[in-house]
Amino acid sequence: MALDAESLDKASSGIDPSVATAAGMYDYYLGGTDNFASDRRAAHRVIAEAPEALLLARENRRFLQRAVRFLARDAGIRQFLDIGTGLPTQGNVHEIAQQEAPGAHVVYVDNDPKVLAHSRALKTTEAGTTGVITADLRDPQAILDHPETRRLIDFDRPVAILLAAVLHFIADDADPYGIVDRLRAATAPGSYLTISHVTADSRPRRANGLRDVYRSTRNPVTHRTREQVDRFFHGFEYVDPGLVYVSAWRPDGTSDVSPEEVWVLGGVGQKP
Numbered sequence: 493m494a495l496d497a498e499s500l501d502k503a504s505s506g507i508d509p510s511v512a513t514a515a516g517m518y519d520y521y522l523g524g525t526d527n528f529a530s531d532r533r534a535a536h537r538v539i540a541e542a543p544e545a546l547l548l549a550r551e552n553r554r555f556l557q558r559a560v561r562f563l564a565r566d567a568g569i570r571q572f573l574d575i576g577t578g579l580p581t582q583g584n585v586h587e588i589a590q591q592e593a594p595g596a597h598v599v600y601v602d603n604d605p606k607v608l609a610h611s612r613a614l615k616t617t618e619a620g621t622t623g624v625i626t627a628d629l630r631d632p633q634a635i636l637d638h639p640e641t642r643r644l645i646d647f648d649r650p651v652a653i654l655l656a657a658v659l660h661f662i663a664d665d666a667d668p669y670g671i672v673d674r675l676r677a678a679t680a681p682g683s684y685l686t687i688s689h690v691t692a693d694s695r696p697r698r699a700n701g702l703r704d705v706y707r708s709t710r711n712p713v714t715h716r717t718r719e720q721v722d723r724f725f726h727g728f729e730y731v732d733p734g735l736v737y738v739s740a741w742r743p744d745g746t747s748d749v750s751p752e753e754v755w756v757l758g759g760v761g762q763k764p
């Protein structure tokens with residue numbers, strides 16, 4: 493997506509092309525073009541350690557898309573708070589949600605200013621229903637209080653909180669469980685939580701290699717075990733099939749990988 497001069501101007505203060513970011517690297521894994529040379533160099537180092545990195549990104553993205561489709565179509569959710577959005581690509585959350593439920597509201601949140609700059613064009617797709625803000629998951633109250641969140645999300649009604657491939661960028665000392673709990677407390681009964689999270693459980697050597705590369709980027713990675721990822725769902729009840737490797741979450745026949753090859757866990761839970 494082209495970067496218009498005004499967006500670049502607004503966001504440029506926080507963009508440092510010399511430091512690789514999770515957003516830029518993920519864009520590269522997915523075949524996008526909104527990445528810098530630093531992102532591509534770091535991504536190649538990850539691929540050298542874990543050649544399945546591209547597969548992980550693709551399967552994670554497909555999981556998110558299936559989860560959003562389920563939430564909009566089967567669960568009747570009409571408002572989505574997508575934190576750790578990443579750069580726009582094909583099949584973005586608002587496109588899938590609004591395909592299933594025209595007029596659904598979506599707020600995109602990312603702490604990488606490049607995401608806001610690149611996402612401005614998205615707002616025009618369905619005027620007034622999609623917002624993009626730069627904010628940090630480590631300060632959930634700022635996200636909840638942001639005027640754009642308040643404009644688009646009614647917290648008295650069920651909302652879907654999407655935390656896809658972002659919690660592994662929150663270190664233990666930033667209290668990731670406290671953050672998810674704050675978000676849960678802000679939502680109405682019937683709301684949903686969607687999480688995907690890298691784990692070292694099935695391929696520890698490769699996962700550790702990936703983590704070592706991300707240490708030199710703007711977004712160091714913290715692996716968590718299945719048990720630790722499960723803890724994020726405290727106060728939620730899983731919808732079927734629970735917490736599984738993302739390729740095994742309600743597969744739609746488009747993927748032919750064996751689930752444990754894709755060491756990203758994913759699940760969707762509902763607040764009773």
Ligand SMILES: C[S@@+](CC[C@H](N)C(=O)[O-])C[C@H]1O[C@@H](n2cnc3c(N)ncnc32)[C@H](O)[C@@H]1O
Nearest residue numbers: 515518576577578602603604628629656657661
């Ligand atoms: C791997 S991408 C995931 C994109 C998308 N959620 C998906 O699953 O397809 C992770 C995104 O999380 C963002 N991120 C990392 N730490 C964050 C934080 N503390 N607050 C908000 N966003 C964060 C990164 O900038 C990046 O865009």
